[in-house]
Amino acid sequence: MAGWWLFHVDLDQFQVSVERLRRPDLRGRPVVVGGDGDPARARQVVTCASYEARALGVRAGLPMRVAARKAPDAVFLPLDHAGYEAASAQVMDTLRGTGRPLEVWGWDEAFLGVTADDPEPVAAGLQALVRDTTGLPCSIGIGDNKLRAKTATGFGKPAGMYRLTGANWMSIMGDRPVRALWGVGARGAARFAEHGIATVRELAAADPAELVRWWGPTTGPRYRALARGEGETEIRIEPWIARSRSHQRTYEQDLTERGVVERELRVLADQVVTDVVADDRVITRVAVVVRNSSFFTESHLRTLPEPTTSAAVVGEAAVSLLDRFELRRPVRLLGVRVELAPPP
DNA sequence: TCTGGGGTCCTTAGTCGT
DNA sequence: TCTGACGACTAAGGACCC
Known part of the structure; x- marks a missing residue:
């Protein structure tokens, strides 16, 4: 079956x-x-x-x-970007064309739901289909949930496949460092190390109450589930609805004059608003990000009096937020991020 | 070696109103 | 009138991912 x-x-x-x-x-x-x-x-x-x-x-x-x-x-x-976007769309259309549910994750990844006795031949067929249709090689991770499938892909690269399920998860992953888990970065691994937890197996066996004490009621249990290879099994085919949009720029030469900073902020605001309007969305909040020459990054956010699609309004809001920054050092990076109202 | 750009989600902390 | 609990909301920052 x-x-x-x-x-x-x-x-x-x-x-x-x-x-x-x-x-x-x-x-x-x-x-x-x-x-x-x-x-x-x-x-x-x-x-x-x-x-x-x-x-x-x-x-x-x-x-x-x-x-x-x-x-x-x-x-x-x-x-x-335009070239990658076109290539990506072609790949996603190809996968969707097989009639299976597809959940797109950025340009170069997607989850596909597959019903099969024997998944490997299906995966091989998909790799051949993508290569013949688009010319692009891909790897496929096969799993009984998304986490295991995503993790399996790493063992299949390049142009291969790998299967990770409840049956082999711990034997493959158990002795690897927690950093190998998707969602555990350098900081997380360092904090686990402070508590004597180095490997996936150790994390999976950790006392759940301890994890809650170290990480809080949401993150603690999530890490435990991660180490045990637990994850979602549903494919969401609805298109992703963005919550925010941003443009940021690192300048080749640090900016030192406030007038220049203000001008650049308005440029970034224009770019963001252009994107947002093209997507038919409306802006509710505006944030400014400043990274100074010491690589210290600070951000401040303001809720607009009313939702807008006006570049002038967003530009004004961005410039006014500048007063909340110290601006004592030269500016390396400026960013404007806007948060969006849910679509109608 | 010296650190881009575009995102998401979580935590913590403060405020406000009931 | 004062106080506390609690939820809703806002803001800032951290961590992570591709």
Whole structure:
């Protein structure tokens, strides 16, 4: 009898793969995608590195200049959002076209609900379908819930598949560090270490009351469930409704004059409002983010007197929020974030 | 090595009204 | 009139993810 499976479909080195569709000569070579593609420019980081570049130590998040030092022979390319969006849409349409429920998670990931006795041949068929239709390679994690499927994908990369269920979760994950869990970052792992918890197995066996004391009534139980591999099994096919929208920019040279800061804030406000209006949404709150030259980040938020779609109103609100910041040091980054009213 | 951009969710703390 | 409990809401910051 057929079981219900969650597939996590993840496109491999997504941005690099899309670039290689247009430029087959890039296959087999180290490729680094990020910023405007100029590794000499300061304050840009790598968004996606090909496996050849990763072998040289280049990773997402690495400053482009450092990447250029590690991989001097790599091809550096600028980000092409429109291109990635189009490629992503094609992949998602292909998956949806199989008639199975699809939950899209950003450009390069999605969960698919699959009914099958034997899921691996189905996964192989999907990989072939995506590759033949779009030219893009993907990995598939197979699980009895979303967490296990998502975690399994990592063991299938590149271009492979892996199955993780209640039957093998602890034998595969138990001895790994808690950091291997999806949702446990460096800070979380450090806090667990303070309590003598290093591995997934130790976390799964931890006293639930202790976890609540350390982390609170919501997060404590969530970590425990995470370590045990528990997760959602439903696919939500409704499109995601964004709660907020933002634009932020790190300046190549820190800003030192208030007039310039105000002007840049209005530019960012214009960009955000343009996006929001294009999506037919309405703004209820405005936040400003300032990161200074010491990398200290501060934000302040204001609720508007009434919901708006006016760039002038948002710009004014942003500039007025500036009074709540110290602004004693040069400004490295400015951001404008708006929160949105629920759609009608 | 020196740290982007775009998001979400949670916690904590303060305020307000009943 | 004073006080406390409690929910709703706001604000700031932290952590995490891709």
